[in-house]
Amino acid sequence: MSYLALERLTKAYGGVLAVEALDLTVARGEFISLLGPSGCGKTTTLQMIAGFVEPTSGRAMLNGTDLFGVQPNKRGLGVVFQSYALFPHVTVAENVAFGLEMRGVPRAEREQRVKQTLDLVGLSGLADRYPRRMSGGQQQRVALARALVIQPAILLLDEPLSNLDAKLREEMQTELRAIQRSVGTTTILVTHDQGEAMALSDRIVIMNKGRVEQIARPDEAYARPASAFVANFLGKTNTLPAKVVNEGGRHVVDIAGFRLPAPGRSPAGPVTVTVRPERISFVDDSALGVRGRVQSRVFQGTHWLFHIETELGALIVLRQNDGAAVPLEGQDVCLAWGENDLLIEASRGV
Amino acid sequence: MTVNPKLTPLLLSGPALLVFIGLVISPLVMTALLSFYDWGQYKGIVAEFTIKNWHEVIADGYYYEIFGRTLRIALFVTLITVLIGVPEAYILNRMTPRWRGVFLLVVIGPLLISVVARTLGWALLFGSTGLISQALLALGIAREPVDLMFTETGVVIALTHVLVPFMVLAVMAALQRLNPDVENAAMSLGASAFTVWRRVVLPQIVPGILSGSVIVFALAASAFATPAIIGGRRLKVAATLAYDEFLNTLNWPLGAAIAMILLVALVAIIVGSNRLIERRYAQVFE
Numbered sequence: 001m002s003y004l005a006l007e008r009l010t011k012a013y014g015g016v017l018a019v020e021a022l023d024l025t026v027a028r029g030e031f032i033s034l035l036g037p038s039g040c041g042k043t044t045t046l047q048m049i050a051g052f053v054e055p056t057s058g059r060a061m062l063n064g065t066d067l068f069g070v071q072p073n074k075r076g077l078g079v080v081f082q083s084y085a086l087f088p089h090v091t092v093a094e095n096v097a098f099g100l101e102m103r104g105v106p107r108a109e110r111e112q113r114v115k116q117t118l119d120l121v122g123l124s125g126l127a128d129r130y131p132r133r134m135s136g137g138q139q140q141r142v143a144l145a146r147a148l149v150i151q152p153a154i155l156l157l158d159e160p161l162s163n164l165d166a167k168l169r170e171e172m173q174t175e176l177r178a179i180q181r182s183v184g185t186t187t188i189l190v191t192h193d194q195g196e197a198m199a200l201s202d203r204i205v206i207m208n209k210g211r212v213e214q215i216a217r218p219d220e221a222y223a224r225p226a227s228a229f230v231a232n233f234l235g236k237t238n239t240l241p242a243k244v245v246n247e248g249g250r251h252v253v254d255i256a257g258f259r260l261p262a263p264g265r266s267p268a269g270p271v272t273v274t275v276r277p278e279r280i281s282f283v284d285d286s287a288l289g290v291r292g293r294v295q296s297r298v299f300q301g302t303h304w305l306f307h308i309e310t311e312l313g314a315l316i317v318l319r320q321n322d323g324a325a326v327p328l329e330g331q332d333v334c335l336a337w338g339e340n341d342l343l344i345e346a347s348r349g350v
Numbered sequence: 351m352t353v354n355p356k357l358t359p360l361l362l363s364g365p366a367l368l369v370f371i372g373l374v375i376s377p378l379v380m381t382a383l384l385s386f387y388d389w390g391q392y393k394g395i396v397a398e399f400t401i402k403n404w405h406e407v408i409a410d411g412y413y414y415e416i417f418g419r420t421l422r423i424a425l426f427v428t429l430i431t432v433l434i435g436v437p438e439a440y441i442l443n444r445m446t447p448r449w450r451g452v453f454l455l456v457v458i459g460p461l462l463i464s465v466v467a468r469t470l471g472w473a474l475l476f477g478s479t480g481l482i483s484q485a486l487l488a489l490g491i492a493r494e495p496v497d498l499m500f501t502e503t504g505v506v507i508a509l510t511h512v513l514v515p516f517m518v519l520a521v522m523a524a525l526q527r528l529n530p531d532v533e534n535a536a537m538s539l540g541a542s543a544f545t546v547w548r549r550v551v552l553p554q555i556v557p558g559i560l561s562g563s564v565i566v567f568a569l570a571a572s573a574f575a576t577p578a579i580i581g582g583r584r585l586k587v588a589a590t591l592a593y594d595e596f597l598n599t600l601n602w603p604l605g606a607a608i609a610m611i612l613l614v615a616l617v618a619i620i621v622g623s624n625r626l627i628e629r630r631y632a633q634v635f636e
Contacts, residue, residue, distance in 0.1 A: 052534050072537050079538040085531035089553045089634045098549075102540030130633055150539060 003028040003186055004049075004154060009058035011044050018044045020210040021058070026154075026188070031180055033189045033197035036207035037233070042190045045207075046156050049188070050079050062153060073102075078147030078185070082159040084139045086131040092118070092142050093127040099150035117149040120179060137168045144176070148183060155180070157189040161196060173199050194234050198222065206230050228345055231274040238280070238315050242273045244344065253344060256312050258290050260339045267346040277305075277318040279341035282333050289334035290315075294327050308333065378613075385606035395602055403607035413591075413608070417615070420588040423502060424571035427509045431566045432559060434510070435517030439558075440551070442518065443525040458515040465512070469579040472508045473499060476580065504580045505587075509570050516569070517562035524558025525551075556631045564620050571616055588612040 002025035009022040019041040026032050034042035047053040049060055051072025060067040067075060078099075087095050093114050100110045118124055121141040131139055140160060147155060161169045161176075177200050180187050191197050197204050198218040206213045206221060206229075214226035225231035228239055242255040244262050251262035255273055283289045292310030304326050306317040317335065319326055327333050353361065385403055388396040407413045438457065442450055460468060475481045476498035486492035498504035528551065536546045574589040581587065586594070588608060595605030 050534070050538055052537075073540050073542060075538070076540070077538060079535060081531040081535060083529050083531050085529055085535040087532060087536070087550055089631070098536065098541075099539035102545070132633075146535075146539070 002026060003030075003063060005059075005061045006045075006049075007059040007061065009045065009048060009060065010056045011041070011048060011053065012056045017210045019048070022207075022212055024205060024212070024215065026186060028186055029184045031177070031187045031189070031200060031202045033191055033201040033204045034207060035191055035194060035197040035204050035233070036213075037192060039209075040207040041210040042192075042205075042207050043158060046158055046188060046190045049154070050077055050156055051075055076150065076153050078150060078152030078155045080140075080143045080147050080155070080157045080160045082162055084131075084143040084163075086139055086142055086146070088131055090130075091127065092123065092129050092131065092134075095131065095142055096146045096149050099146065103150065113149055114145075117145045120148070120183075121145045122175075136164055137172065140164065140172060144179070148179075148185065152185060155185045155187040157187065159190055159192070162191070162193070169196070176200065198234070204234075206233060208233075225274070225343060228272050228274055228343075231276075231343055236277050236316055236318070237274045238277060240273045240275070240312055241270070242344075243270050244268050253339075253342065258312065260342065262344065263339055263342070267344075269346065272345045274343045274345075275337050275341050277316045278303075278320075280315065280317045280335050280337050282317075282319075282327060283336040284334070289336035291332065291334055294329050294331050294333060297326065297329055308335065310335065381606045382610055384603055385610050387603040387606075389601050389603045394600075403604045404611075406604065407607050407611060416586050416591050417588055417611070419502065419585070420571055420612070421615070421619075423505055423509065423577070423587065424567050426502075426506045427513060427570040428563050428567045430506065430510045431514050431517040432563060435514050435562065436521050436555070436559060438514070439518045439521035439525060440547075443522055457518050460512045461515050465575045466579070468512065469508055469576050472504070472511070473579060476504045476507075499580065500582050500584045502581075502585065505577050505585065508576045508580050509573055512576070513566045513569055516565045517559075520562030520565065521555055521558045524555040528554055553631065554634055556627065556634055560624065560627050564624065568616055568620060572612065 004024075004026040006022055006024040009019060009024075010017065011019040022041075022045060024032070034045055036042050044053055048055045049067065051067075051070075055068060062075075087098065090098075093111075096114045096117060097110050100113060105113070114127070115124075118127055121144050123138065123141050123145065126134065126138065131142060134142070140163075143160070157176075161172050164172060173196060180200075189197070189200060201218060203215060204218055204221050205215045208229050214221055214230045216224075216226075221230060222234050225234060231237045232239065240255050242253055244251055244253050244267060246252075246268060251268065252259050253262040253271065253273060290310050290312055292308040292315065295307040295309050295314070297307075298305040299321075301321070303321050304319045306319065306327070308315050308317055315335065384395075386399050386401065388398040388400045388402070390396065442453055442457070445453065477483065478495035478497035478499075480498075482498065483492070483496040486496050487494075498507070532550060532554075533546050536550045537543075541549065572589055573587075574593065577585065577587045578590050578593070581590065589612070592605045592608040592612070595601045595608060599605075
């Protein structure tokens with residue numbers, strides 16, 4: 001049974017649809033990410049759930065009640081903002097206690113719960129600090145504690161980690177996930193960082209121009225992207241124009257002369273083919289592959305990134321740094337991939 | 351040519367400093383000195399050191415009444431501008447930029463009109479046969495004609511009208527520094543609109559309210575034209591009192607003493623209340 005259900009949620013600004021008929025069901029305790037480029041409607045969706053933005057149409061059912069019939073300050077949702085939005089004029093403890101105060105929780109219990117929550121986010125000794133005197137990472141934890149202490153029905157995170165530096169962001173991701181697991185709060189995260197979405201979520205909602213492109217588990221969405229947009233947005237990929245032809249009863253995908261048997265159910269006609277850079281391998285026998293020359297190779301620690309000029313156009317290739325020799329810049333190479341490494345989509349004239 | 355780097359700041363600020371000393375400091379010092387000169391009905395101003403002007407102002411209840419009235423008017427004007435100006439600034443700040451521009455012009459309108467024209471306009475409204483009085487009679491709110499001319503209430507209304515813009519601008523500057531997410535955060539935690547305002551917005555704009563209050567209080571306490579026209583001879587304040595001593599009685603030394611006392615009192619009150627509020631709201635003043 002779904003815990004939160006968004007039904008044809010729509011927001012229009014003037015004639016522009018920021019979010020178009022979004023359907024999403026979330027199970028209790030699930031961690032969902034809304035992922036997409038800026039302007040894709042992910043933040044608007046979050047703000048409609050939180051009540052900061054009025055939806056144009058659609059429903060949001062939380063545990064059987066319509067959220068949009070409830071005042072934003074009565075919805076009992078925890079929100080963490082990109083800017084943290086801490087109250088600068090009161091201490092950390094008072095920041096965290098605010099939501100409990102609004103609920104009329106007695107002082108003794110309030111203090112105890114504030115202390116517990118600050119322990120949970122690792123800020124035990126800093127209760128009497130003022131937010132201004134804390135680092136970005138610490139302020140982030142205060143914001144999380146303030147949202148969690150009210151035991152929200154849903155935790156809404158709006159790009160919470162994007163103001164942190166890369167290393168701290170990774171640490172906070174791990175910690176955020178651990179905290180969410182231990183507390184079990186249903187969580188919706190808005191992010192434009194695909195790595196973050198894949199690392200944290202049970203499922204990802206990939207959005208583009210106000211529409212949902214795909215809702216899937218991170219590994220599923222990566223392996224079987226529903227569209228070229230998803231393939232491009234989730235990790236690097238190579239996109240090639242091609243066509244699917246019927247050759248004696250068999251479908252064959254023809255990428256500028258390089259032919260492979262097409263996977264079943266491939267649409268005939270012009271198609272867009274995507275192939276992940278890590279699925280392309282270097283082969284010795286030039287008869288079986290795509291010929292090209294290494295334009296550049298970039299060492300990235302765990303792997304090498306190659307830019308290769310081929311007969312089909314420029315391709316990127318990733319090679320695991322497993323100690324084996326790799327081609328040099330300027331070297332002629334031959335590339336190959338299997339039919340299962342291809343994702344084929346009918347051309348939309350993109 | 352090389353200049354000792356330590357002298358650079360002094361040289362750069364030198365011209366402005368000279369103007370400041372010439373046009374502000376020296377007249378003030380001369381006024382201060384003048385307040386210790388002697389004066390007589392028939393002998394005029396005499397360069398003889400005396401404290402009798404100061405003694406007269408401090409000893410005579412007549413002056414207490416006038417200074418008391420001046421501070422009372424300034425205090426009421428400040429309070430009312432806070433009560434009107436703060437919500438006004440909050441509403442203006444939430445308008446779309448286009449409407450905000452229009453209404454900002456309306457708000458600072460009083461400052462664009464000559465003080466004489468504006469105050470005489472109020473005088474027309476205030477009289478016992480004026481618009482306000484007649485409207486109150488017609489509505490049955492008042493039974494007798496209401497005469498606001500030559501009353502403290504009239505002076506307070508007219509001063510508030512012209513000083514509200516200073517409060518609005520100061521508070522708006524403070525509001526624009528707020529993070530708009532903070533209000534949403536408080537709301538999501540269960541606070542009603544009023545609670546958000548009282549617990550989250552208001553404490554953060556205290557510095558703006560304070561700087562607005564300082565400006566309004568100082569301008570109201572030293573205002574001349576408005577109390578002179580609305581208050582007239584019957585209702586003197588410190589500024590009109592000093593003016594009368596200078597230009598009617600021609601007792602310049604006494605006028606100078608009154609002016610100096612007004613200056614000292616204003617500085618003391620403003621610095622004192624500043625300290626008090628800054629200590630109370632230390633966290634928002636950083």
